[in-house]
Amino acid sequence: MGTRCLTTVLDGETPLVTMYRQYDGHPGGHGAELVEAFGKADIVNGIREGARPGVTFNGAGCLAAWLVAHFKKATGGFYLHAPGIRGCGEEFHYTLTVNGSELGLKVEETNWDTGAATATLYDGPPSDYVPA
Numbered sequence: 001m002g003t004r005c006l007t008t009v010l011d012g013e014t015p016l017v018t019m020y021r022q023y024d025g026h027p028g029g030h031g032a033e034l035v036e037a038f039g040k041a042d043i044v045n046g047i048r049e050g051a052r053p054g055v056t057f058n059g060a061g062c063l064a065a066w067l068v069a070h071f072k073k074a075t076g077g078f079y080l081h082a083p084g085i086r087g088c089g090e091e092f093h094y095t096l097t098v099n100g101s102e103l104g105l106k107v108e109e110t111n112w113d114t115g116a117a118t119a120t121l122y123d124g125p126p127s128d129y130v131p132a
Helices: 027-038 059-071
Strands: 005-011 014-021 078-081 092-099 102-110 117-124
Touching: 005 027, 005 059, 014 059, 027 059, 027 092, 027 102, 059 078, 059 092
Parallel strands: 005 092
Antiparallel strands: 005 014, 014 078, 092 102, 102 117
């Protein structure tokens, strides 16, 4: 049985996308991969000279699209759900929140049946997150 997780991208308080991962959703797996992929993210408003693909994101929508492209490499494993959905059998929920030029990461342990948070494991910038 896999460790399922959800990852939601918020633009402020508005959910843009929720991605479901079937396996390896624990903090040392998916959490570590999120830090590797987005720990050095630079959120901008308008693409400028010197933008670095995979590091510079033109707002929350750009980051959300990159999230899906980064993880979805084959059939199965990752699926998109309605933005903000919970209760998909997930054991962890990761939230990437874009507020202006700031990116935050929240990691919650969840009740796999309801999706309700049972513990907040981290809440801060992705660059400071140390996966357990």
